[in-house]
Amino acid sequence: MRISTIAFANLKRRKGKAVFLTIGIAIGIGTAVALLSLSTSIKEEIGSQLDRFGANIVVVPQSNSLSLDYGGLSVSSVSFDVKQLKNEDAKNVLDIEFRNRISNVSPKLLGAVGVEGREVLLAGVDFESELTLKRWWHIAGRKPEGDQELLVGYEVARALSLIEPTSAAAEQHVSHGGSHQSGEDQFQFKIVRDRVKIADREHPVAGVISQTGGPEDQMIFGPLAHVQALLNKPGQLSLIEVSALCKDCPIEDIVAQISQRLPHAKVSAIQQSVRARSETVERLTRFSAVVAAVVLAIGGLMIFTTMMGSVIERTKEIGVLRAIGFRRAHIIKGLMIEVATISLLGGLLGWATGLLASWVALPYFAETRVVFEFQPMLAIVAVLAGLIIGTLSSFYPIVRASRLDPSEAVRYV
Amino acid sequence: MPFITIEKVTKVYQANGESASVRVLTDVSAEIAEGEFVCLMGPSGSGKSTLLTIVGAMNRPSEGRVLVDEIDVYALGDERRADFRREYLGFVFQQHHLMPYLNAIENAMLPLATSSESSKWKRERAMASLEKVGLADKASRLPNQLSGGEQGRLAIARAIVNEPPLILADEPTGSLDTKTGREVMEVFLSLNALGQTVFMVTHNSENSALANRIINIVDGRIAE
Numbered sequence: 315m316r317i318s319t320i321a322f323a324n325l326k327r328r329k330g331k332a333v334f335l336t337i338g339i340a341i342g343i344g345t346a347v348a349l350l351s352l353s354t355s356i357k358e359e360i361g362s363q364l365d366r367f368g369a370n371i372v373v374v375p376q377s378n379s380l381s382l383d384y385g386g387l388s389v390s391s392v393s394f395d396v397k398q399l400k401n402e403d404a405k406n407v408l409d410i411e412f413r414n415r416i417s418n419v420s421p422k423l424l425g426a427v428g429v430e431g432r433e434v435l436l437a438g439v440d441f442e443s444e445l446t447l448k449r450w451w452h453i454a455g456r457k458p459e460g461d462q463e464l465l466v467g468y469e470v471a472r473a474l475s476l477i478e479p480t481s482a483a484a485e486q487h488v489s490h491g492g493s494h495q496s497g498e499d500q501f502q503f504k505i506v507r508d509r510v511k512i513a514d515r516e517h518p519v520a521g522v523i524s525q526t527g528g529p530e531d532q533m534i535f536g537p538l539a540h541v542q543a544l545l546n547k548p549g550q551l552s553l554i555e556v557s558a559l560c561k562d563c564p565i566e567d568i569v570a571q572i573s574q575r576l577p578h579a580k581v582s583a584i585q586q587s588v589r590a591r592s593e594t595v596e597r598l599t600r601f602s603a604v605v606a607a608v609v610l611a612i613g614g615l616m617i618f619t620t621m622m623g624s625v626i627e628r629t630k631e632i633g634v635l636r637a638i639g640f641r642r643a644h645i646i647k648g649l650m651i652e653v654a655t656i657s658l659l660g661g662l663l664g665w666a667t668g669l670l671a672s673w674v675a676l677p678y679f680a681e682t683r684v685v686f687e688f689q690p691m692l693a694i695v696a697v698l699a700g701l702i703i704g705t706l707s708s709f710y711p712i713v714r715a716s717r718l719d720p721s722e723a724v725r726y727v
Numbered sequence: 728m729p730f731i732t733i734e735k736v737t738k739v740y741q742a743n744g745e746s747a748s749v750r751v752l753t754d755v756s757a758e759i760a761e762g763e764f765v766c767l768m769g770p771s772g773s774g775k776s777t778l779l780t781i782v783g784a785m786n787r788p789s790e791g792r793v794l795v796d797e798i799d800v801y802a803l804g805d806e807r808r809a810d811f812r813r814e815y816l817g818f819v820f821q822q823h824h825l826m827p828y829l830n831a832i833e834n835a836m837l838p839l840a841t842s843s844e845s846s847k848w849k850r851e852r853a854m855a856s857l858e859k860v861g862l863a864d865k866a867s868r869l870p871n872q873l874s875g876g877e878q879g880r881l882a883i884a885r886a887i888v889n890e891p892p893l894i895l896a897d898e899p900t901g902s903l904d905t906k907t908g909r910e911v912m913e914v915f916l917s918l919n920a921l922g923q924t925v926f927m928v929t930h931n932s933e934n935s936a937l938a939n940r941i942i943n944i945v946d947g948r949i950a951e
Contacts, residue, residue: 316846
């Protein structure tokens with residue numbers, strides 16, 4: 315017989331209480347594990363979505379500009395020594411060391427063209443990468459596929475009478491991008507004309523972008539090569555938008571690497587976008603941590619109350635042990651073995667149920683399918699957290715028990 | 728040299744948060760020789776049990792001191808006093824205070840739980856002590872599967888498993904009928920016959936008649 319024999323016999327004797335405490339710890343740890351797993355998964359998803367949601371790096375041609383002031387009057391800045399961006403530069407962006415952090419490269423050529431008597435900004439884009447980048451675009455019609463097919467911005471389409479207001483045009487709705495797909499979305503217009511004349515040539519209109527309130531409302535988008543030909547700028551680009559996966563990467567390093575690769579270009583990070591992403595992710599993490607801490611604190615209080623009750627209930631027993639020669643340290647050891655066993659089981663059970671709960675709950679919180687992986691570190695942390703909470707919450711009741719006066723304790727009954 | 732020396736022991740209980748105090752023992756002095764069987768008698772509330780717990784190194788006196796085998800018990804620190812209880816004393820309580828979730832041999836083995844000796848050694852010692860009280864055949868029974876007398880004997884087995892030189896008993900037959908009470912007393916007598924010192928609190932004059940000596944205590948003082 316050892317002190318542990320008494321501890322385990324006691325646990326066996328007080329099965330109900332042991333199970334109750336184990337479940338209590340398991341609920342606390344399970345909730346924390348579930349929240350952390352959920353927040354980690356959602357964080358991953360939000361991060362990835364945000365990273366794919368838009369460009370966070372813009373590459374434009376390098377130029378020197380001069381602000382002029384003449385006789386107190388400001389004159390528009392004058393640009394000179396303008397370098398050109400070429401199609402190859404878009405490919406070169408993907409040659410940097412951090413290329414695996416780059417999720418999208420979208421080259422563009424911009425130019426003003428006359429469209430049926432109006433001056434309109436025409437953008438040549440690679441539709442595949444452009445539509446991946448602009449996931450918030452809702453397109454009435456379809457995605458352009460032919461080498462001359464256009465996407466027309468809402469205001470331009472309205473001005474050119476390509477659309478008419480309606481509330482019953484849902485059947486034309488093709489929402490682009492998985493996360494934006496919704497059958498309930500209603501376009502307030504319908505396409506009434508699917509051809510437009512640019513530079514005296516008829517172009518088919520594949521779709522109209524619903525109103526975004528952004529610059530695209532005033533633009534027409536066409537295939538890059540076709541627009542380059544129309545604007546007589548073969549192989550030239552006005553800018554390159556780059557989307558980097560930057561949840562935890564230093565965007566400055568990517569900017570530096572692109573700058574090094576394209577010395578004739580000016581590369582800028584859209585810091586606001588990056589900051590917004592990290593703030594969103596941080597807020598979610600903080601929220602989960604606070605909720606987990608509150609749940610664990612409640613669990614700790616429950617353990618404290620139960621252990622206090624248990625010590626009072628076992629006053630006589632502890633007094634007898636002290637009377638027959640158990641040191642305070644022996645009493646503490648015995649009770650600690652009980653608490654540690656319960657906490658260990660609770661931690662393991664909590665980890666397992668937490669993972670299971672987050673696995674079940676995740677589809678309701680996240681849109682993408684997240685694959686769960688066995689995380690040994692999470693298991694270790696969960697069990698350790700269970701042990702720490704159990705031990706800390708029981709510390710005072712256990713020390714109090716060890717200080718019981720044996721003569722008083724024995725007389726207690 | 729006496730084995731136990733009780734020297735001018737006074738015990739005053741102070742009620743929590745109150746100025747009133749209760750004087751339970753006043754200037755109690757006594758000596759008990761090694762191998763003696765001494766009964767402590769007196770009416771209820773006379774301070775018998777208090778004196779027993781003071782001798783049992785569990786209840787610090789307000790004044791005076793207790794020496795057992797020339798050790799000033801209350802000069803020891805708290806943990807050393809626990810060691811002293813384990814090595815020198817076997818305590819038998821009136822209500823026996825057996826652990827209901829441990830069987831007879833495990834209850835008998837309880838004072839050995841803190842020892843670093845092997846489980847086999849502990850088991851042998853516990854079995855020997857059960858044999859001394861005639862319970863060897865009931866080693867695997869839980870306390871609630873034993874009769875009152877058997878429970879009393881098991882409490883004695885637990886008290887003697889360490890082979891302590893002194894056995895302290897607080898009305899060990901108080902909760903037993905006459906027949907089973909006699910059984911328990913016979914165990915004490917046989918242990919005393921083997922040289923063990925027994926200091927017992929009792930109300931029962933039949934029991935005290937079996938002792939070598941009786942100390943009477945009235946209103947917290949030794950009665951002449």
